[in-house]
Amino acid sequence: MLNESFYHALNVNTDQCTGCTHCMMKCPTSAIRIRDGKATIRQDWCVDCGECMRACPVDAIYVAQDDFARIFDFKVRVALLPAVFFGQFADTVSDERIHAAVQEIGFTHVCQVEQTADVITRRMVQAQGEMPDKPLISPFCPAIVRLIQVRFPALVDHIIPIKPPIDATSILYKQMLIGQGIDESDIGLFYVTPCAAKIAAVKSPVGEKQSVINGVINMDFLYNKVQQLLIQQPDVGQGMALEIPPIPHKGALWSLTNGEADRMQGRCLAIDEIHNVIELLDQLETTDQITDVDFLELRGCDEGCAGGVLMSRNRFLIVERLRKKTLSMKDGSLTDNPAYGAALDYLDEHLTLDEIHPRSIQAFGADVGQALKKMQQARNLMCYLPGIDCGACGAPNCQSLAEDITRREANLSHCIFLQRTMEKHRKLSSDHAIRIIEKTWGKDRLDKDCRKKGAKYEGK
Amino acid sequence: MELTYEVEGGNFSKAGHASSSIKKVLKQLNVDPKVVKRVVVALYEAEVNVVAHAYNGIITARVEQGSVSIEVRDQGPGIPDIPLAMQAGYSTASAKVREMGFGAGMGLPNMKKNVDVLNISSQVGVGTRVELITYF
Incomplete structure (x- = not known):
């Protein structure tokens, strides 16, 4: 059992908090107590799922993000954007315009997070043949990985030790830029996150020593900035011949429910929303109902990342738009993109996660x-x-x-x-x-x- | 510490309630997850046996520092030939029960495999008593 201290992205603004119990009642690990009229979060039990933030009626729970101005510390400023970001905008707003707006705000490069999905899928399918403990569990959602560590420690060996798209893509992109002769210290990778768990995963990674990501920007913050820019400067990106590299179609849907399960082998289940996940993991530990399942895609949020706490739009519409948008995009694989070349080999060697350790909640102490x-x-x-x-x-x-x-x-x-x-x-x-x-x-x-x-x- | 659960014969949707609850207790006590798994697998088999074959049963678990002993006592048809029932694959389950995914004839063999001590006594027409002991 490791005794590490974990970074948590969720914080309570004690000026706002009215001490109303909503968050305390929703917390899936019972990590919240009210003291002196304010919610307090037990750090070693929190898995950063964001349920408390969703439940708070007065917006007293917030996700700490890095100062946006920090991006200007770097010459090359990369925005790592997950596909769900694009699903928030109206159909009439093209991806080109969104890219242009993000660059107008200050980034020099826009990198789509899910582009490494195919590489990862291949390795995960390979792992399916090599790992004995079935069902295997997806390593994608950091809230779920942490939930398993604290509440289902016996299942940590079921988690496939392959890095999820955000880690894989940031490694690949950074390596590609270095290959272009850019000095490593000039490169700033900023992940635009749909949830709190991903921030925590970047700040204190599980199964990885240190993340290559330099900072994290909340998705609602960037959404507001882009939306405002699109309204105030309607011509931004208009007539710009912006070349968006092709992204594997199925990869763009990776973070939605069934995005992974659809691509794995055997009997695969996709379960979203943390209480549903807990119910399933409980059954998996006890009964024999779940024994002939090969793969579990488990996500903390309803509708996967489209339902992240930092998303600004209705999750069902985001899913619908993203599916439609993806179909109209150029389908292609990473290997089609000559820019990556040697960086892909580098990624292949750095795709495995280190061992994931249990860190169970010890309500009554260790002895x-x-x-x-x-x-x-x-x-x-x-x-x-x-x-x-x-x-x-x-x-x-x-x-x-x-x-x-x-x-x-x-x-x-x-x-x-x-x-x-x-x-x-x-x-x-x-x-x-x-x-x-x-x-x-x-x-x-x-x-x-x-x-x-x-x-x-x-x-x- | 003693924990007691009632088991209702024929109610498959509730089968696993006692196992799940004892699992929770052992986890909270920081018993090695591998041991917890063994106890729970064995108890679940026993619980399903009561549901599948008996009219009702009582599960009593005694958790101590270093061991968990569980007694599963039922009122039911009893087991006429215990050595035969211990054979892998031997089953008396009806087709209806098998259709539900139970009754593969692995119940008792699985229990034996997962616990340190397995005691069975049975009286035909009265009931069966199964004792499962695991040390940790």
């Missing part, structure tokens, strides 16, 4: 004997807790509160129902009870406030 004691203690505590799972104690459910108590991170009196019982038996004064609630929910949290969301003067 089995101690854990057994704490678990028994938690089961005893559950006799007293009401099982209402209301979240008013600042933990997502009674079970989590019981576990927190065994770790001395909370007390039984955090439960508002037990407080009433304690008051009735005169074991707790009402002043003390209020103080406990204020500790969880913040001072003055229970005072009248007409400006809160949904109240009389909301927003004033």
Whole structure:
């Protein structure tokens, strides 16, 4: 078990956070607690899936990105753009115009992330023949890789150790630029991300020592910039003879649901949305229902990357547009592009991921004997807790509160129902009870406030 | 620590409930994932056996530091010939059950393969008691 510290892209803006429990209730690893009226994320349990950000009604959870101005630290500024970015724009906006707009904003090169899909597929199919533990699991979605590390450690050996398109393409593109005689220190690779998990994967990669990517830009940020530019300068890219290198058709759809499963061999399942994935992995560990499946494409977001938390448009429309757009593009493979040449051989040698280690959530600590004691203690505590799972104690459910108590991170009196019982038996004064609630929910949290969301003067 | 689960004969959609719950407990205790897998595979087989053959059953798992012992006791037809039932591929499952993907005759052999101790006793017309012990 490795004890590494992981970079997390998801942060809570405590000025915005109203301490409303929405995020806490949605977190698939129960990593969120409310303390002093604000959400706090347990760093070692978080998998960066972004469910909390999606659930937040006041936009208090945000994805930290690199300062955009950093791109100008480099002479050669490459925007690594995933296909879903293009799916956000109206049919009337050509890919050429989008490329031109991205360059107008400051990038010198636009590189489509999924262009290495064919190379990766070939290697993944090859791995299918070599790896004994079926079903094999796609390494594509970083939230899922992390979820498996923390919640399904027995399944890490099922993950195919091949780098996903973003890593493969950045290695290839950088190598190509170096081959053109550009100094390595002049090259800045910036990934435009549809989600938080991918940022975390770049900042602290799993199965890789260091990413070649220099920075990460949130996709909603770039979308807004491009959209604004297209409106303010309608002629941008107009009449420009921009040569967009051909991209393998199926590759462009890689990040959508079924994008990988369609191309692997045997019985393949594509599952999207993290709770669906958890349900399946649970069954995979227990029953024999999933035994004759060869490959699992697992994605944290509904509709794959089109449903990423940093996407600005309706995910179903993005999927529909992307499928249509792809058909009208020039189909081609990487090997058709002479510019890559020797860089492709280099990529072939650098496509394998290092070993992926489990790092299980240890709710009761690492020692089995101690854990057994704490678990028994938690089961005893559950006799007293009401099982209402209301979240008013600042933990997502009674079970989590019981576990927190065994770790001395909370007390039984955090439960508002037990407080009433304690008051009735005169074991707790009402002043003390209020103080406990204020500790969880913040001072003055229970005072009248007409400006809160949904109240009389909301927003004033 | 003792955990108890009821198993309902004939209810295949619920088969695996006890295995899943015990898996969760063992995982939380940081038992080696390979051991967890063995325990769960064996228990799942036992659970499905009760669902497939018996009227009802009770699963009692005792988790201690270093071992997990599970008793699966059912009220059902019983096993007339235990050595025969232990043979790989031998099955009494009806065609209907096989159609559902159960009854390949690997239940008991699979259990034996995955646990350290397997004890079976049975009385025809009364029921069967299976004990599965795994050390870790």
